[in-house]
Amino acid sequence: MDQLSLYLPGILLAYSxxxxxIISPGPNVLAVMGASMSVSRKAGLALAFGVAxxxxxxATLTVLGLSAIVAAxxxxxxxxxxxxxxYLLWLAFKAFRAARSKQDFKVMELEGGQRSQFGYAAQGFIIQMTNPKAALAWIAIVSLGMQKGAPFWVxxxxxxxxxxxxMLIHALYALVFSSPGMVALYRKARRTIQTLFGCFFAAAGARLLLSRD
Known part of the structure; x- marks a missing residue:
């Protein structure tokens, strides 16, 4: 229990x-929105499972890779x-820039017509795995939770x-964004949400740069 309390703040920061x-619209979120809005709720849920x-x-590849590098x-x-x-400071900059922008977000329209549920899940997996920024994002996230000498269970x-x-957030996107009313509500709150994202990413980035652990 003492060990858990020692590493818990970092773990919770990584979760945050x-x-x-994933709340901030990226290729994965926009694809889930698009599938739910243009195809069906089931298609959005299948895509959400693939993204998860x-x-x-x-996450697994990053933790294993970082653990091996740190050990060596x-x-x-x-x-x-x-x-x-x-990278987190870069995300903060992008969030603040998005908050100032008047341009609305656009959902991603999947090519290739309708698919089976497995096909949508596979497409979600591919979208997530081929995101060129995913590696940097996961390094930043895992770094927040991994202190020097942290055991593997962390x-x-x-x-x-x-x-x-x-799983939870992408499934919620699939469920919520099958309703046009929720899409309109999200668009109204977009600037405030992006500003809050920017503040958090800036604080988390500064924490990593100033950390001595």
Whole structure:
């Protein structure tokens, strides 16, 4: 229990960063919205499951990779945290810029016509795994939760928790955005939401850059 309390703040911060990252519309979220709005709620849910499976794969690969690197090189964690901090500050900049923009977000329209439920799930997995920014995002997220000398189970908790959050949030997007009224409501609140995202990412990025753990 003492060990858990030691690493819990970092784990919760990693969860918070991941939660805000997937709430902010990216290719994965826009694809789920598009499937729910233009095809059906079931298609959106299948796509959401595929995206969550992609999140699980990225999280697992990142934790295993970072653990191996940190074990081999004592200064690696510092370098990783600096890279993660810079990326979070970049996300903050993008969020503030999006908040100032008058241009509304556009959902992603999937090509290739309608698919089976498995086909939508596979498409969601591909969208998540081929996102060129995913590696940097996961390095930043895992870095928030992994302190120097952290046991392997900390990474396991981060992987399990982020997978559960991904399933929950993307499924909620699929359910909520099958309703035109909720789409309109989200668009009205978009600037406020993006500003809050920017503040959090800026604070998390600064924490990583200033961390000595």
């Amino acid at each position: 960063a991941f939660l805000l990252a 499976a992609g999140s699980l794969a990225w 090189y004592s200064t690696a964690l510092t370098v990783i945290k600096v890279a993660g901090g810079i 990474g396991g908790i981060i992987v399990a928790g982020t997978f559960a959050l991904s």
